Amino acid sequence: MPFPNVRLSNRPLHFIYLCDCSGSMAAQGKMQALNQAIRQSLPGMAEVAEQNPEARVLVRAVRFADGAAWHLAEPTPVQELQWRDLEAGGITAMGEALSLVADALQSPPMEDRALPPVLVLISDGQPTDDFDAGLSRLMREPWAQKAVRLAIAMGHDADLEVLQQFIGPEPARGGKSPRRPLQASNATTLAQYIQWASTAVVGAASMPASRVAQSEESGSNIPLPDLPPTLLDPTDDVGPLVW
Amino acid sequence: MIKAWQSGTSCSVIGAAHRRQGKPCQDASLSCQLGSGPQQLQLLAVSDGHGGSRYWLSDIGSNQACNAVRESVEAALQQTPLSDRDQWLRQLQLELPEAIQQRWLEAVQRDWQQRPESATTPFSSAVYGCTLGFVLLAPQWWGCSGIGDWDLVGISAAGEANLLSEETLQGSHGEATTSLCQADVMVAWRQRAQLQELRASDPLQALVLSTDGIRKSCATDGDFLQLCGQMIALESGDPLKQGLVEITAQGSGDDVSVAIVQRSGPRSTRLALGPAALAIAIVAAGAGGWWWWQQRRPTPSPIEREVVQLCAAPERIKASLSQRKQQFQQLLQQPKAAEALLKEPERDPLGALIASSAGGSATLQACPPLKAALDAQWRMARKTPEQKAPAQP
Known part of the structure; x- marks a missing residue:
């Protein structure tokens, strides 16, 4: 008997990288490290997606420099993703990047039944455009409010304050929390953060679990997994200070 | 003459994701007849435990929610004539929510006190957190109430399905929902409470009450409504259970529950002639022998x-x-x-x-x-x- 005779479907999980491609990213191999870290994280991300067939992990990427543009515009199943290298050059139009993502998070095209998206902002500097306008535009979108928002600061010139604004309110307790910008000062740490975001966080976001509205359980819409043991303090890097 | 309600049915099935992870089913459901004679009422209920590590006893919470609604409606039935619709609307809006929440809280507190963890950890109702939706079916009316992200769909005699109740949370976040474990949520209960009078010409043929896992398994809300129309054609017991297993496996992976009731009288002709039903009819006609054989097979383990x-x-x-x-x-x-x-x-x-x-x-x-x-x-x-x-x- 053909039941159920309707279109059933797993739930889309949108994972969006927002990558700083300003000129400073060309220095000290930062751009190369970011490209490598993302590329190396893909098999692990695909494995997590395979283990959670109820979620359809779809990856996109925005690059921002003099302006912002989709580097990977089509929501692409992680298993099919071939990472194309980003190139550095220009200034830091982070606000424009946030506006671009805001457009993509409108409903439609976002499906009502999607899982909370994961947004990962990676930057080594300070915004050169109107960051506040971009953030305000982004946070007007309900899907942006629902999103898991993570930020990775590459090197010590990154503007931690704006990255924290992107993530949301800083946790009351000091120290170890992925609800603060994750500071990477070398390629190894960066790769570990990207790996964590694309596996542990994707795994957690793939699980269908309700939460009580307006509860004080956390600032996040999913229970964020712990950082890897070596990265428990986001301000303590592993390995030498390169950036 | 007003068509009578048939006996309802309910079913909960563990989600494909939870089964894989070895977690218990955190949904519960109920369909029962309460009272007797002119004070006979049918109750349908579904409850969805929140899951997740913070709500680690929500499977017990959802079962206790079904117990609490049954006991509370039984008590209300002894004091309120079914003919007093205004009073029953008040029950759905205020008195039953308060009684249910109180009973549920007492039950989960009792459960906690029997646990070894209670020696070191103070009681928190949050660990039992769950939603609850219920429908009351009287001869002259039906009504519903509850809290959380359950859905209620009505199907007309012509086969048309409509969403009769859904949670609309302002500024909701992700998988957020209101919950039985929250205090001061009477407004949320009231928003879901309604009582509808039945008339002889009422087109309502069936009601399908479900937890959010069903709707989130469907590609669109149109598919969800169509699915509800198909579910009422399923026999209760194994066919319904197997159908729910398919829904969670192909869809959200979440636990799924439904409670279904139909009114007596002719089935929808439009549904029978619709494309989906036509396909069913063709398959059934072509595979009649297979179906007969399937019916006689022992129930699969x-x-x-x-x-x-x-x-x-x-x-x-x-x-x-x-x-x-x-x-x-x-x-x-x-x-x-x-x-x-x-x-x-x-x-x-x-x-x-x-x-x-x-x-x-x-x-x-x-x-x-x-x-x-x-x-x-x-x-x-x-x-x-x-x-x-x-x-x-």
């Missing part, structure tokens, strides 16, 4: 059902088994654990299937990909840590 599900979606076999690596190891180290799994296969059908394949899959009635995957996992489990480590250059 939980292990057989598990095999059918996995073989129907071979791409999910590896994911399902690889999350049970520890169970394979445990069964090798403690062969007696297999006895417990096989004794009560309905508690963990996948675990029971794994246990039944411990001696090799050759005798297992299963598709080749499942047999191969089971054998591969056993081979992996038997390897020593040194054998599992990648070769060093």
